[in-house]
Amino acid sequence: MNLTFYNDEATWLHRLDPRTKIGGVLLIFVICLCFNHPLFITVILTGVLAIFTTAKSIKVLWKLRFLLVLLFVFSVVLWPFFIKGKTILFQWHGLEVSSESLLYGFAMGLRLMTFVSAGLLLLATTKNEEITNGLIRLGIPYPVAFALATAIRLAPTFADAGTTIVQAQVSRGLDLDSKNIFGRFKRFAPLAIPIFISAMRYTNFLAMALESKGFQPDAPRTSYYEPQITGRDWLVLGFLTLTLAACLYMRLSLHWGIIISGRL
Amino acid sequence: MTSSIVFDHLSFSYQNTTAPALQDISGEMTRGSFTMVMGHSGAGKSTLCCAINGLVPRFLRGDYAGRVMVEGMEAAKNSVPDMARVVGIVLQDFEAQLFSTNVELEMAFGLENQCLPRTDMEERINIYSQMVGLKELLRRDTATLSGGQKQRLAIGSVLAMETPVLVMDEPTTDIDPEGRRHILSLIRRLRTRERTLVVTDLDAEAAVQADQIWLLKDGQLLAKGPPVEILTDSSLIESCGIRPLATVALFQAMNWPGQPLTVEAAAAEIENRRLLCPRRPECRTISVLAPGKVILETRNLSYRYPAGAINALNEIDLTIHEGDFVAMLGQNGSGKTTLAKHFNGLLKPTAGNMLVRGRPVNNYRRHELAREVGYIFQNPDHQIFAPTVREEVAFGPRILGMDRKALERNIAEALDATGLSGFEDKNPFLLNRGERQRVAVASILAVKPAVIILDEPTTGLDYVHQRDTMEMLKRLNQLGHTIIVITHAMWIAEAYAKRSILMKEGRILLDGPTSMVFSDEAMLAAASLAPSDLIRLRNRLGLAAMTLTDMVKELKSEAVPPGSF
Structure with missing residues (x-):
């Protein structure tokens, strides 16, 4: 699977300052936490999807369609068993599923999808270097910011190595489809060991390459892309802050968007 | 001539190993010169490269003796990032050293570390992306480049740092012939600049244009000298695990006078001295496959x-x-x-x-x-x-x-x-x-x-x-x-x-x-490939044989005996 999410376009979202986008994603996270009614979260998710469309990046989301569906299905199936509601739909040996708990499960599934989508919105429209830059300007220490960006950067590399390793072992007869559970562990070693070793080699090598180019984590350095906060950034942040305020008002004063009270 | 890099009785063995990787290496490389370091795998070429910018012994640890002076800085006494001010190095695995989102950011990375202001970075990226032929691809995702382009980017991003010394560890390995040709021509153009160039390669054909060849064997500096001296000694370079130049090997096997280093020189030599009667390529017999099931x-x-x-x-x-x-x-x-x-x-x-x-x-x-x-x-x-x-x-x-x-x-x-x-x-x-x-x-x-x-x-x-x-x-x-x-x-x-x-x-x-x-060099060229020197010579001479031994056999049957001209 290709885990590179950056989608090189020149939309308004790509041009925003990375700090705005990081802040914006955090605001969307909080907005999501305001409600636990599926309808309200659907509205938020629709908003995020609309932003994806204007950023011409729906195809990035499409890459993760399986993950998104999986998160949703798990939520809908599991939550109802852990939450109690008033309107019981069916009971079985002490397990009960109510319509409230079912709706809550829906809401949580949609919330997870919104979380992932909002995070992906940042990755799809912001270069790795911009994320590093944004984090540093937000006051995150350089080594932490760099480590985070490196982790994002290396995910696709390791995924590629993983694909090659799987192919190499399958070529030797390794049968990944066989149903035998006892064979699991046996199948694990031929994949895990080469992946681990190639990851170790790679990171060690990368450290050599970075130092050879004069990189020191704690030394001052300039930046080729120097994002600027413009009026548009303030507009976006202002809009999201107002939305958050409105949502808080709806939840706390009007008690809208609540399926089960006392829960996020 | 001022010296740029001086090795002074350098010895090194990696941690937890017994055999030394380098033994008592001494020699100097003058400023602006091009040195090709050659040897079998495990001869110590990469270790030598890494000793120039201090990766050995600062990063790759072990027993280190002697010293390496680079532009007045002692490699082992300075940190690797400090040495990066005078030494740029392109490491062997070029894929793994590309780190950035796109081409221009990759080229900017070293410059950012040098704290260059943005306008200067732009200027450098402009110049060097042009030089390595990636000017049109500045915004491309590095993962989508071809092998040759990746290698040129790795080189270009180091070049942009404008260090007086440039080290490249096997820059043509694992690259298709066209990519290889690009890189060799890039190296040729770099020669005209005031930079000390150290390149390792396994292939003698790449070494022809060097000022100096250093020949390593089992960690020892076996010989050094200009290409005409080293490359013409087929048995010496073969003993170091290097395939001898086809042209030299052929002339030696045929007992012909002269030691041409390139196909062009060899063909000219054969023509001028009338070593062969003119032949027609169409006459050669070409083998047919006998297919099984x-x-x-x-x-x-x-x-x-x-x-x-x-x-x-x-x-x-x-x-x-x-x-x-x-x-x-x-x-x-x-x-x-x-x-x-x-x-x-x-x-x-x-x-x-x-x-x-x-x-x-x-x-x-x-x-x-x-x-x-x-x-x-x-x-x-x-x-x-x-x-x-x-x-x-x-x-x-x-x-x-x-x-x-x-x-x-x-x-x-x-x-x-x-x-x-x-x-x-x-x-x-x-x-x-x-x-x-x-x-x-x-x-x-x-x-x-x-x-x-x-x-x-x-x-x-x-x-x-x-x-x-x-x-x-x-x-x-x-x-x-x-x-x-x-x-x-x-x-x-x-x-x-x-x-x-x-x-x-x-x-x-x-x-x-x-x-x-x-035999179809036009078709090979259409696929961006070119035959080896031996086969290019074979095609020029219109022979059928595909190996040196067979070519000698074929030629012996009809060559003009030496001394008759």
Whole structure:
């Protein structure tokens, strides 16, 4: 699977300052936490999807369609068993599923999808270097910011190595489809060991390459892309802050968007 | 002439090893000179490179004695980032050192570390992206570049730092011939600048343009001197694991006067001295293949990667016969590997059919297919996992349910064929690259597949190991295995393959006996390939032979005896 999410376009979202986008994603996270009614979260998710469309990046989301569906299905199936509601739909040996708990499960599934989508919105429209830059300007220490960006950067590399390793072992007869559970562990070693070793080699090598180019984590350095906060950034942040305020008002004063009270 | 780099009795051995990687290296490289460091794999070339910018001993630790002075700085006494002000280094694995989102950011990375203001960075990126021919690709994602482009980016991003010393560790390894030519011409252009250039390479053809050649063997500096001195001594360089220059070797074998270093010089020499009667290339007899039973067959096969915009393979019709020895040639991205991965069912055709012994691959169980077609990946480290060579080699046959007796016999035979008898209880991770490659081959051989596919089996190997690997494949072929080799190394195809398949942009451009394919230089050029010096000379002289020995035999029968001019 290709885990590179950056989608090189020149939309308004790509041009925003990375700090705005990081802040914006955090605001969307909080907005999501305001409600636990599926309808309200659907509205938020629709908003995020609309932003994806204007950023011409729906195809990035499409890459993760399986993950998104999986998160949703798990939520809908599991939550109802852990939450109690008033309107019981069916009971079985002490397990009960109510319509409230079912709706809550829906809401949580949609919330997870919104979380992932909002995070992906940042990755799809912001270069790795911009994320590093944004984090540093937000006051995150350089080594932490760099480590985070490196982790994002290396995910696709390791995924590629993983694909090659799987192919190499399958070529030797390794049968990944066989149903035998006892064979699991046996199948694990031929994949895990080469992946681990190639990851170790790679990171060690990368450290050599970075130092050879004069990189020191704690030394001052300039930046080729120097994002600027413009009026548009303030507009976006202002809009999201107002939305958050409105949502808080709806939840706390009007008690809208609540399926089960006392829960996020 | 002022010296730029001075080695003063440098010795180094890596931690936890007994054999020294470098022993008592002394010598100097003058400012603005171009030094080519050559030697077998494990001779200490990379260690020498890393000693120039202090990676040895600051990062790669071990016992260090002596010193290295670079532009007045002592390498071991300064940190690697500090040394980066005077030394730029392009490390061997060029893919792994590209780190940034796009081309311009990759080139900017070193400049950012130098704290250059943005306007200066732009100017440098402008100049150096032009120089390495990536000006049009500044915004491209580095992952989408071809191998040659990646290597040029790695070089360009170091060049942009404008360090007085530039070190490149095997910049032409693992690159298709066209990419290789680009890089060699780049090096030639760099010579005119005031930069000290240190380059390592396994290939003598790349060293012709150097000022100095340093010859390493087992960590010792065996010889140094200008190319005319070193490259003309075929036995010396062969003893260091380097393939001698074809032109020099031919002239020596023929006892002809002169030691031309290039094909052009050799051809001129032959003409001027009238060493040969003019011949007509059309007269040469070219071998014909004697095909056995069909074992692999593609019918109208097309393939598109899930995320791909265009077909990686287009309507391929190909049959491979039992006993074939096939070389698959073409640029990076021409579809060689994609096609080969269909042969053992790793990829399924988007359209058309892939048949193994007349049966579609889809009708095979995984383990049945593994017995028919074995596939050896380029990097042995992508498959080695067991603590001993024996267990590694036993993995395949065991998983296919081979009984104990057959298993033992097959392991012994596989180890014997790969020259690894006696290595049974060794840890494969502690072997060198050539040996690990052979473990990978043995682990496939133990299954006894009818067809063995090897993806770039000679990458990272020096001449001696390359020859050993290929001789081993030749023996396996004689034992009845069908061999398919994907390679960038033209001489390997020329000397060993009976049949060559030329690919370009997902199509087969030319398919026939190797001697015929390599006679068609125009077609090779269309696939961005070029024959080795030996075969270029053969084509100029209109010979039929494909190896030096055969060429000498062919020429001896008709050459003008020396002394008659």
